[in-house]
Amino acid sequence: MKELTVAVLGHGAIGAVVTAALSAGEVPGARLVAVVDPTAPPAPPLPAASLDIALGRAELIVECAGQSALREAGPTVIAAGRHLLALSTGALADSALHQRLLAGPGRLSLCAGAVGGLDLLSAIAHRAPFDSVTIRTTKSPRSLLQPWMAESEAARLRNATGPYELMRAPAREVTRAFPATSNVAASVALALGDWDLVEAVVVADPGAALSRHEIVATGPAGQYRFEIANRPSPANPRSSAVVPYAVLRAIGGLTGASGGIV
Ligand SMILES: NC(=O)C1=CN([C@@H]2O[C@H](COP(=O)(O)OP(=O)(O)OC[C@H]3O[C@@H](n4cnc5c(N)ncnc54)[C@H](OP(=O)(O)O)[C@@H]3O)[C@@H](O)[C@H]2O)C=CC1
Numbered sequence: 001m002k003e004l005t006v007a008v009l010g011h012g013a014i015g016a017v018v019t020a021a022l023s024a025g026e027v028p029g030a031r032l033v034a035v036v037d038p039t040a041p042p043a044p045p046l047p048a049a050s051l052d053i054a055l056g057r058a059e060l061i062v063e064c065a066g067q068s069a070l071r072e073a074g075p076t077v078i079a080a081g082r083h084l085l086a087l088s089t090g091a092l093a094d095s096a097l098h099q100r101l102l103a104g105p106g107r108l109s110l111c112a113g114a115v116g117g118l119d120l121l122s123a124i125a126h127r128a129p130f131d132s133v134t135i136r137t138t139k140s141p142r143s144l145l146q147p148w149m150a151e152s153e154a155a156r157l158r159n160a161t162g163p164y165e166l167m168r169a170p171a172r173e174v175t176r177a178f179p180a181t182s183n184v185a186a187s188v189a190l191a192l193g194d195w196d197l198v199e200a201v202v203v204a205d206p207g208a209a210l211s212r213h214e215i216v217a218t219g220p221a222g223q224y225r226f227e228i229a230n231r232p233s234p235a236n237p238r239s240s241a242v243v244p245y246a247v248l249r250a251i252g253g254l255t256g257a258s259g260g261i262v
């Protein structure tokens with residue numbers, strides 16, 4: 001078991017669950033030493049800190065703060081030689097940023113978050129490239145409202161009475177358009193190492209009690225379909241409630257606490 005000092009960036013719906021579990025010792029080997037969130041700092045005894053202080057204390061920085069936070073803080077974390085575990089994978093649609101984070105001296109790892117199947121898709125992609133890959137995300141209309149939307153589009157979302165397709169475009173465009181709800185599209189593209197192959201679809205469904213992600217891939221190796229239906233987080237309906245578990249498992253993978261399947 002490896003001992004790892006951990007800082008968490010973002011104390012929102014996901015970060016709060018992650019920090020509570022870490023401080024309760026639920027991931028053997030991981031010791032929470034800092035929580036960075038300037039607008040929602042945690043109450044003591046959780047160790048609220050600035051990013052600078054966190055970098056002085058922690059070997060691993062876990063980003064649960066959003067694409068813009070990863071864009072802003074990621075290069076500083078990597079330049080400080082720390083290990084960065086990123087959840088807001090859509091920020092890496094900016095290839096220059098992605099390359100910067102890969103350049104070191106720190107190290108970048110990505111968390112699969114709300115979806116599964118990326119290990120198999122990744123294993124296949126580099127041996128027998130897929131012909132087509134689609135990820136279709138269905139969420140409640142209110143969770144899909146965006147500041148860039150025209151008032152007519154926002155009103156359609158607010159007043160939707162049935163499901164409809166809101167956007168269909170390459171993963172890079174969709175993850176930028178829906179930065180808090182379509183990181184999964186980026187994660188599929190990153191797992192395949194091919195941003196251009198992955199088409200992402202966003203569906204607004206007023207009847208969607210669960211957030212659904214359907215990944216369909218076809219190619220010479222076979223046909224693959226993963227369908228995930230997650231309960232939304234009660235604290236933030238844009239995010240699935242299971243995501244903190246994925247983050248904790250990823251941290252456990254780094255300490256050696258997540259046994260079994262790799
Ligand atoms: N890969 C995946 O499958 C998934 C990825 N995600 C990613 O995780 C992110 C977090 O989700 P969630 O917890 O639900 O979101 P929340 O909005 O509930 O929490 C995010 C928190 O991070 C804070 N924050 C913003 N910028 C910074 C910063 N630079 N440093 C420290 N803290 C910061 C926010 O503060 P403020 O409110 O003031 O901005 C907020 O308190 C999402 O935005 C999304 O990018 C989410 C779900 C799945």
Ligand SMILES: O=C([O-])CC(=O)C(=O)O
Nearest residue numbers: 114180181182183184240
């Ligand atoms: O939690 C989810 O269902 C997916 C999500 O928000 C994202 O990919 O950003």
